[in-house]
Amino acid sequence: MAFKKVCTLDDLWEGEMESYSVNGQEVLLLSLEGGDIRAYQGMCPHQDILLVEGQFDGKSLICRAHQWVFDAKTGTGINPDDCQLAKYPVRIENEEIFVDTEGVVPLFTPV
Numbered sequence: 090m091a092f093k094k095v096c097t098l099d100d101l102w103e104g105e106m107e108s109y110s111v112n113g114q115e116v117l118l119l120s121l122e123g124g125d126i127r128a129y130q131g132m133c134p135h136q137d138i139l140l141v142e143g144q145f146d147g148k149s150l151i152c153r154a155h156q157w158v159f160d161a162k163t164g165t166g167i168n169p170d171d172c173q174l175a176k177y178p179v180r181i182e183n184e185e186i187f188v189d190t191e192g193v194v195p196l197f198t199p200v
């Protein structure tokens with residue numbers, strides 16, 4: 090495990106998302122409704138579109154290109170339901186957000 094500091098909780102308010110390059114990988118941070126933090130692959134599993142350019146309402150994430158919808162809590166596809174976002178382990182320490190990218194590979198869905 091090699092957690093790396095990405096930002097602070099002040100940088101990511103509830104209901105917000107931001108994308109960061111961490112160890113050469115694009116990582117999307119989401120602050121869910123209720124304040125939990127999730128980290129997923131930053132690129133859509135459909136095509137090479139940055140998910141941060143889409144919409145996020147604290148519960149679901151919608152890609153701007155073809156409107157694929159993901160459950161923000163699990164990273165599982167809602168529409169279509171046969172896709173998944175790769176998830177990175179997150180650790181919060183002293184109001185700082187750390188992510189571990191080791192061994193996590195972004196997923197892509199063949200169409």
Ligand code: FES
Pocket residue numbers: 133134135136137138152153154155156157
């Ligand atoms: S690139 Fe995201 S839905 Fe097509």
